[in-house]
Amino acid sequence: MADESPASANFSFPGAKVYLDYDIHDPPPIPSSKWTRFVCISDSHATRFAVPDGDVLLHSGDLTYYSTFGDFEVTAEWLRELPHPTKIVIGGNHDFALHAQDGWYDRNYRRFHDEDKQDVEAISNLFRGSAAERAGIVYLENERYDFHVRDGGKKWTVYGSPWTPAFGNWAFNYDRGREAEDLISTFPQTDILLTHGPPFHILDKVLTGRHVGCAALSARLPSLRPRLHVFGHIHEDHGAIVREWTAGPDIVRGGDNGVENPSEHTVFVNAANFPLGPRARTSDGQQVPVGGAPFQPVIVDLLD
Numbered sequence: 437m438a439d440e441s442p443a444s445a446n447f448s449f450p451g452a453k454v455y456l457d458y459d460i461h462d463p464p465p466i467p468s469s470k471w472t473r474f475v476c477i478s479d480s481h482a483t484r485f486a487v488p489d490g491d492v493l494l495h496s497g498d499l500t501y502y503s504t505f506g507d508f509e510v511t512a513e514w515l516r517e518l519p520h521p522t523k524i525v526i527g528g529n530h531d532f533a534l535h536a537q538d539g540w541y542d543r544n545y546r547r548f549h550d551e552d553k554q555d556v557e558a559i560s561n562l563f564r565g566s567a568a569e570r571a572g573i574v575y576l577e578n579e580r581y582d583f584h585v586r587d588g589g590k591k592w593t594v595y596g597s598p599w600t601p602a603f604g605n606w607a608f609n610y611d612r613g614r615e616a617e618d619l620i621s622t623f624p625q626t627d628i629l630l631t632h633g634p635p636f637h638i639l640d641k642v643l644t645g646r647h648v649g650c651a652a653l654s655a656r657l658p659s660l661r662p663r664l665h666v667f668g669h670i671h672e673d674h675g676a677i678v679r680e681w682t683a684g685p686d687i688v689r690g691g692d693n694g695v696e697n698p699s700e701h702t703v704f705v706n707a708a709n710f711p712l713g714p715r716a717r718t719s720d721g722q723q724v725p726v727g728g729a730p731f732q733p734v735i736v737d738l739l740d
């Protein structure tokens with residue numbers, strides 16, 4: 437991979453426009469009806485904030501802070517009220533009660549909720565039930581989803597996974613190495629990839645300067661090459677970059693490996709809206725609210 441743009445500035449290249457810095461009440465117009473507007477958010481942690489309209493809302497997880505039913509309800513109600521016809525959502529490491537697979541929450545809830553075990557079925561229903569469906573909410577847990585924004589328009593494909601490298605045995609945690617590789621090897625090629633955490637060395641820098649993203653995920657990207665990869669988790673490295681895939685032995689087109697439609701560029705968005713780090717305070721020392729500039733939602737317009 438080559439060529440990196442600054443992570444906090446708007447940028448565009450043929451077929452894509454990315455806005456990090458814009459007026460939330462007067463966002464830039466969509467270029468034409470041949471474009472699709474994706475609005476990227478993450479790590480909202482049960483907080484509501486202003487989100488610009490668009491065709492598709494993408495939420496990369498950490499829907500809650502404490503993973504209580506009340507936290508999930510705040511988020512689900514907010515998502516239902518947002519105008520986007522399609523809202524694709526994954527969980528994150530904070531969303532313990534969504535991690536029902538293999539009885540994980542049943543075995544671990546006391547560490548987070550003492551005796552106040554949350555109703556996992558009611559929580560799941562907030563994102564998979566009929567009210568969610570009517571509001572266009574699509575919850576993905578290692579699942580692919582295909583959709584059209586316009587009749588007769590492009591079919592968009594998206595894959596979503598809440599799993600991140602281990603961090604104190606929170607929800608959806610894998611061990612770096614073999615366990616990560618086994619899971620990530622099952623990710624299919626899609627136009628859009630949603631993960632909770634970043635790949636290694638891409639918008640994954642914590643305050644100490646260490647890169648903490650997933651190496652197995654970055655190793656898999658040359659095969660997946662989505663047009664857009666949205667994540668969050670590392671709040672302090674909110675931003676966006678584009679990487680151009682250079683010719684080389686890692687470039688594979690079509691054929692046996694299942695790569696259907698590899699793109700020349702991938703736009704990477706760390707959409708974390710929960711402010712952290714030096715940018716979490718304004719120049720006059722005020723705390724930036726959740727979803728406030730420069731941690732506002734990221735707009736990505738893609739040409740069909």
Ligand SMILES: [Zn+2]
Binds near residue numbers: 498671710
């Ligand atoms: Zn978070």
